[in-house]
Amino acid sequence: MNVINTYQKVQDWIQPICRIVVKVSDRILFFLGIIAILGVIYDIGFEDSGDDVEEFRSFYLLYIIACLIIGAIRIFFNIFYLGKPLRQKIIEFVLLVLFAGGYELLTQRQNWQGISFLYESYIYYIYPVFFLAFLYSISKNIASFYSKKANASFLLFSTFFLLSGLGTVGLLLPKSTHDGIGFIDALLTSVSAVCTTGLTVVDTSSTFTGFGLWIIMLLMQFGGLGVMTFAGILGRMFSSGISFQQQMLLQDTIMGEKMSEIIDLGDKLSEVMGTIYKIVFVTLLVEGIGAFCLYLISLEYAFDSAWDRIFFSLFHSISSFCNVGITLSSDGRIIETNHWYQLIIAFLYIIGGIGFPIVFAFYSQIKNFIRNIYNKIFLRQHYSFPAHSFGVNPKIALWTTFILTVLSAVVIVLLEWNNTLVQETFIEKIIGVFFLATTPRGAGITIVDMELITYPTALFYMLMMWIGASPAGTGGGIKTTTFAVAFLNVWNIAKGNETLVIFGREVGAESMKRIYAVLSISIVLMGVFTFLVYSFDGELALMNIVFEVFSAFNNCGLSLINTASFSPESKVVLTIAMFGGRVGSLTLFTAFLYKRSKKKLKYPSQEIIF
Amino acid sequence: MDKKHYQQFLDWTLFYRKRISESISGFILYLGIVFFFVFVYDLGFAQNIQGEQYLRNFYRVVKWSLTLFFLGRNILNIFNDSKSLRIKILDFFILLILVFLTQLYSLEGTFNEYLSFLPSYKYFITPIFSLIFFIEFSRNAVSYYSPRLNPALILVLSFVLIVFIGTILLSLPNSAIRPLSFIDTLFTATGAVCVTGLTVIDISQDLTLLGQLVILILIQIGGLGIMTFASFIGFMFSGTNVSFQQRLLLREIANSQRMNDVISAVYKIIAMMLVIEILGALMIYQLVPQTMFDNQFDQIFFSIFHSVSAFCNSGFSNYPEGLQHVDLRFNPFFLLSMSFLIVLGGIGFPIMLNFYEYIQLQVKNIWNYFVHKKRFVHVPYLFNLNSRIILIVTGVLLVVGTLGVFVFEYNGVLREFNFFEKVVVSFFTSATTRTAGFSVIDFSAVHFPTYILVVLLMWIGASPGSTGGGIKTTTFAIMVLNFFTLSKGENYLIIQNRRITPYSINKSFAIVTLSLLLIGLAVSMISYFDPQFSLEQIVFESFSAFSTAGLTQGITKGLSGDSKLVLIVLMLIGRVGAIVFLSAFIRNPRSQLVKYPQQEIQF
Incomplete structure (x- = not known):
């Protein structure tokens, strides 16, 4: 008894200290991390001459030592601290070990002079370590930025805002470009990459260095992942009807705080985290396969080195899957002669755009199929067919995608077969039609000269851009x-029904209102953006401007004329349009979930005459 | 004959009376269709003397047949208890007019000498015939509505029908000064019926007075809504024998919430529209300068045309240059009165009915207050x-x-x-x-x-x-x-x-x-x-x-x-x-x- 009492007393006394130590060290490490990352950026971005390599080395060493000391203290207190899950303690320990490795590398490198790779390239070890540490630090501290009152829309907004800002800074670094780049151009490129749009004002391959291209690639990757995760998780919450409070808790858990409060929500949490892991995993898998295929198909002689060829494939794979549409061929069109290349690109952006619920479903189908074959051959077991229930949403998305693709193909065949595609062979035309029919709904990569497409094609493209891809894609x-839903609602009202039923499910009034709002606000905003661009660039044809605004707002990336021919003011407007288009619809989705009216009044209902 | 025998007689003749009554209606209907085509032919094509003679004979036949039919119907009406008094009076009134016409218009086809100032018998007699046939047609129109028919389809088809009739009327040689292509005529007719106002022709230059009159009527019908029009006429002349389902249908067409209101609403709509258009025409007549016109008739026609066109939100003008003419463009009060007509037409009949109710209530209140010393009555939510x-x-x-x-x-x-x-x-x-x-x-x-x-x-x-x-x-x-x-x-x-x-x-x-x-x-x-x-x-x-x-x-x-x-x-x-x-x-x-x-x- 006595021992337990004493233990309890010690605990009561030691826990607050632990908490304070952990909190304080969190903050310190966070700010140290920022300084270190800034140093790294400076090192990468500005320094070409090797004069101050030693200075940077000591700077890094200092940071590592500081982290080691503080980390060691934390680890010590971690042993006694109960308010922290074991997983975090393990992560911290691993990080500490990694930092120790970095210390070893920096101080003892004379002993390793024989291993020249490590000697010259210690940065390739410490940069990722710093980055990991910084990420962890952010995840620990971010909760204080996103206070409990902040909602998902703010989280979404600030995530994309920060990414775009970081990207702009990154692209402005001297090392990113060969001859420098203006602020607005850098901003537009960064936002274009993060918001998966693909509008460019400079020639990507000739303006940016390898480093700059890496930044763009990362921006595209994070932008794409960000959209998928936000849309996916929030969408799942919305369609599964989790309440506001639960969402708040879930949001907190994503930030890594308040673990204790959500024990009862553990299942939901693991579902959410599992979803994120799955999204990242499937994304990387698809992109990897895509890059591999592109690598195989691309022509070897077109590249200076194997590394160039790998990077080229990877870049295009990510650009396609994330529906960005920034390409590295200098005239903005991907290798026109290689039609199998086009086909793979098309498949990549279709998979990216169709939304991960559907991709998951197919993924598990394929996985199951492979497992079945394996079991059949090696274990001599029977096939097993798991029950696959496609939800209503994926069904709608799939059917709509299919119908729109067929419709677009017909329109393209009618309008472009003898126009822009006239020089191709039959097979190439077929692939070209498929490509041109699917590209306006998000990808924005083009294989023909957009200035030559017919007027009605351009109008049709605007509709397709507006419709866009599928949710959670x-x-x-x-x-x-x-x-x-909008279309079926028209049909439904004309038929004389009161409620809309799709695939045996009644569409909720809440969804209807939201969809109506999304639709109306998108048109209003595009009108405003068109108006603004027209007032800055009145000399351009309205068609070109409207097309550009549709492309920017709907994150497509096609343009009838070179985006560079717009004035700087218009470029800013287009940047805002891209950002608004990306964040806007998701915000509408989420923002207002958080402020449910507490009104207890019930008003008499009233029909409106139209 | 006592009452019992009289009743027996009635029962015995019921079948025959019905048959005769139906045949009369049918005859009038077919006669009306024939009359319509002949009338259009008469209006649309220039006639030689022999043609005029034929037409005169035809009209004479129409007149006598109509007189005969209405005489028969009036006799039948005496024995018919199910018809409302209003309808019987109307039938009798029509018969009176027809008899009056026989006196006016001698067998030689010339007018009675007292009325010789009228330009031609045609312009007097044909509108009366048209009106009679129109009333007769509208009476039956309501019974054509079947509850099984899709009201939306009826609406669409009726618009299409009016457009085609309008196209035919505008294609007549007498309607246009220069020959118009079919698509242009169709476009103009559609523009008028749909109260759009887009034109591919110049109304003042390319159309004759007849053509412009056709346009005016098309605008009026289109603006009011064909169904409102037809249902109004139908209810006005067919009494109360309208089935519940037909009323339901009309309610949907007239876009009104309360069933009982439909009929009175339609009456009020027509009345208000006429009052506003007449007032508008008077205002316009006062405000436009006489120098713009060759004669007074032109000015009157201009005023009516613009009043109707503005109230129906059509946008047609029968003046060369339209409202961009210097005397109109720089005439703010003319523009203001046109604006008011446009706004009144565009604000919708339901709200005008609402206003009507409101004013009615206030007038009644004031009357009660000063005469009966009653307090004001407040009706909640009068404006819905x-x-x-x-x-x-x-x-x-x-x-x-x-x-x-x-x-x-x-x-x-x-x-x-x-x-x-x-x-x-x-x-x-x-x-x-x-x-x-x-x-x-x-x-x-x-x-x-x-x-x-x-x-x-x-x-x-x-x-x-x-x-x-x-x-x-x-x-x-x-x-x-x-x-x-x-x-x-x-x-x-x-x-x-x-x-x-x-x-x-x-x-x-x-x-x-x-x-x-x-x-x-x-x-x-x-x-x-x-x-x-x-x-x-x-x-x-x-x-x-x-x-x-x-x-x-x-x-x-x-x-x-x-x-x-x-x-x-x-x-x-x-x-x-x-x-x-x-x-x-x-x-x-x-x-x-x-x-x-x-x-x-x-x-």
């Missing part, structure tokens, strides 16, 4: 489900 | 939610439009006006864009902000149940308020302490979606057929046609035939209402017995 637009 | 929304939105849009045009064009197309005129022209433009379609300023010369504003205002259009088009003010209000409600986090869309039903929101959504899709489709098609025009011009034209506004940037006459056809269909859909048009073909409600589980949609 990387594409833009108002989304296929939105359009499907 | 729809009226309130319409009033507020109309007011806001008028002000926004006026301010917008005034500010954006102060140094633009308004440069030539003085300050007061600028304000008036801005107001007029703001009113006319909400689907009247008169243009005082040149819309191809406006600045881009004005362009966007005008397109937006055209798209929103007038109010429900009015003579104007567009998606309607209520639709727009729901669209805007839905967004703000969501952003405020309310569970329901609540306006003025009333919860808007999800169905209303869905319907508003459907209207907006369909309007945009149709306009987009039309723009694509026109740009395919006529690639020489810029996007601005085509978009403007398409919005104008769909909203039945009739403003143009001046490309209508240069469009190819295919594009004109696109605009014709677009105008028709816009007038009928896109959703109604669609439901004319696919209306087939799902059973209400099954309730499906709810599902929220991801986007």
Whole structure:
């Protein structure tokens, strides 16, 4: 008894200290991390001459030592601290070990002179370590930025804002470009990459250095992942009807705080985290396979080195899957002669745009199929068919995508077969039609000269851009489900029904109102942006401007004329349009979930005459 | 003969009386159809002396047959107890007129010497015949409505029918000064019936007085809504033998909520419309300078034409140059009176009925207060939610439009006006864009902000149940308020302490979606057929046609035939209402017995 009492007393006394130590060290490490990352950026971005390599080395060493000391104290207190899950303690320990490795590398490198790779390239070890530590630090501290009152829309907004800002700074670094780049151009490129749009004002391959291209690639990757995770998780919450309070808790858990409070929500939490892991995993898998295929198909003689060829493939794979559409061929069109290349790109952006619920479903189908074959051959077991229930949303998305693709193909065949595609062979034309029919709904990569497409094609493209890709995908637009509901609603009202039923499910009034709002606000905003661009660039044809605004707002990336021919003011407007288009619809989705009216009044209902 | 025998006699003759009565109705109907064609032929083609002789004989036959039929019907009426007194009186009145005509119009085909000042027997006798046949036709019209028929389809078909009749009338040689192509005639007729105001011809130069009169009648019918018209006539002359389901149908057509009100509402609508149009015509007559016209008849016709055209939100003008004529353009009071007519026409009949009730109540209150010393009676919620929304939105849009045009064009197309005129022209433009379609300023010369504003205002259009088009003010209000409600986090869309039903929101959504899709489709098609025009011009034209506004940037006459056809269909859909048009073909409600589980949609 006595021992337990004493233990309890010690605990009561030691826990607050632990908490304070952990909190304080969190803050310190966070600010140290920022300084270190800034140093790294400076090192990468500005220094070409090797004069102050030693100075940077000591700077890094200092940071590592500081981290080691503080980390060691933390680890010590971690042993006694109960308010922290074991997983975090393990992560911290691993990080500490990694930092110790960095210390070893920096101080003892004379002993390793034989291993020249490590000697010359210690940065390739410490940069990732710093980055990991910084990420962990952010995840620990971010909760104080996103206070409990902040909602998902703010989180979404600030995430994309920060990414775009960081990207702009990164692209402005002297090392990113060969001859420098203006602020607005850098901003537009960064936002274009993060918001998975693909509008560019400079020639990507000739303006940016390898470092700059890496930044763009990372921005595209994070932008695409960000969209998928936000849209996916929030969308799942919305469609599964989790309440406001639960969402708040979930949000907190994503930030890594308040673990104790959500024990009862553990299942939901693991579902959410599992979803994120799955999204990242499937994304990387698809992109990896895509890059591999592109690598195989690309022509070897077109590249200076194997590394160039790998990077080229990877860049295009990510650009396609994330529906960005920034390409490295100098005239903005991907290798026109290689039609299998186009086909793979098309598949990549379709998979990216169709939304991960559908991709998951297919993924598990394929996984199951492979497992079945394996079991059949090696274990001599029977096939097993798991029950696959496609939800209503994926069904709508798939059907709409299919119908729109067929419709677009017909329109393209009618309008472009003898126009822009006239020089191709039959097979190439077929692939070209497929490509041109699918690219306006998010990807924005083009294989023909956009200035030559017919007027009605351009108008049709605007509709397709507006409709966009499917929910929880990387594409833009108002989304296929939105359009499907809008269209079916028209049909339904004309038929004389009161409620809309799709696939045996009644569409909720709440969804209807939201979809209506998304649709109306998208049109209003595009009108405003068009108006602004027109007032800055009145000399351009309205068609070109409207097309550009549609492309920017719906995160597509096609343009009828070179985006560079717009004035700087218009470029800013287009940047805002891209950002608004990306964040806007998701915000509408989420923002207002948080402020439910507490009104207890019930008003008499009233029909409106139209 | 005592009463019992009399009754037996009645029962015995019931079958025969019915048969005779039906045959009389049938004969009159067929006679009416024949008369219509002959009359059109008479009006439309120049006649030689022999032709005149034939026609005179034909009219004589018509007159005698009609007299005979109505005599027979009146005799039958004596024994018929089921017919209402009003109908019997009407029948008797018609018979009186016919008998009177035999006295007026001698067998030689010339008028009685007292009436020799009248130009021709034709202009006197044929309108009377037309009226009689029209009444007769309308009496039967209600019984043609079958509850199984889709009301939307009836509406669409009736518009199409009127358009075709209008086209035939305008194609007559006597209607046009120069021969018009079929597509142009069709376009003009559709433009008139759909109260659009887009023209590919010059009404004042290309049409004769007859043609212009046809246009005027088409505008009037189109503006009032054919169904309102037909149902009015039908109820007025067919008494009370209208089935419940037919009333239900009419309620849907007349767009009224309360069943019993339909008939009286239709009466009031017609009455108010006539009063307003007559007052408008008087005002216009006073305000336009006489120097503009050759004779007084021209001035009167001008006034009536413009009053009807403005009230019906049509936008046709029968004066060369239209309202851009110097004497009209710089005539602020004329423009103001036109604006008021446009606004009154565009505000909708339901709200006018509301006003009527309101004024009626106030007058009664005042009367009671001073005469009977009674206290004022307050009727709660006299202005219903729809009226309130319409009033507020109309007011806001008028002000926004006026301010917008005034500010954006102060140094633009308004440069030539003085300050007061600028304000008036801005107001007029703001009113006319909400689907009247008169243009005082040149819309191809406006600045881009004005362009966007005008397109937006055209798209929103007038109010429900009015003579104007567009998606309607209520639709727009729901669209805007839905967004703000969501952003405020309310569970329901609540306006003025009333919860808007999800169905209303869905319907508003459907209207907006369909309007945009149709306009987009039309723009694509026109740009395919006529690639020489810029996007601005085509978009403007398409919005104008769909909203039945009739403003143009001046490309209508240069469009190819295919594009004109696109605009014709677009105008028709816009007038009928896109959703109604669609439901004319696919209306087939799902059973209400099954309730499906709810599902929220991801986007």
